[in-house]
Amino acid sequence: AQKITQTQPGMFVQEKEAVTLDCTYDTSDQSYGLFWYKQPSSGEMIFLIYQGSYDEQNATEGRYSLNFQKARKSANLVISASQLGDSAMYFCAMREFRGNTPLVFGKGTRLSVIA
């Protein structure tokens, strides 16, 4: 069964600094996708970035990049040049494509950006 682990309940980062949010996963499937979502206090889940298991390059989307280490089964999110508006909950999630399973989420990391 697929599983997502986020070991950092909370993180603090100084404005304009970079921060890494950790995510490890467990799956027996060879074909899967890894996702990061942001959830502000308003509650909506905002898609940030996607990495496919067969993608050879790390995904990047603006200030977000995904440090994908397949052998270690980790998919850490890196946010560069943090902004106050980045303060939110961040969730790592995964889908197994062969089993066509729904997204499974980790418990999340609360990021607080300090001015």
Added chain:
Amino acid sequence: DTGVSQDPRHKITKRGQNVTFRCDPISEHNRLYWYRQTLGQGPEFLTYFQNEAQLEKSRLLSDRFSAERPKGSFSTLEIQRTEQGDSAMYLCASSYITRGVDYGYTFGSGTRLTVV
């Protein structure tokens, strides 16, 4: 179509009452998902539909919960005889899948249920 809509945004109910939530997905999306999120946790999968067919239900979906998606459009999630443990955010998401490829989920803003 501006996204996934959920109604109501907030619901307070007394224990033992029935509640129903509605989700309107993005119109061209053929898959619809329901998740539950309790405080301090990530969303947990409840059930999903492809068009009008309910394809999978989680063990979390007890017999007090029922979901429908008539005509493959909007969906409703009903909780009967609510309990305090049902207090949570209920999130709906939709996606478009064709030839086995899912083009990603879009989430609604959720319905926050408080059972008193």
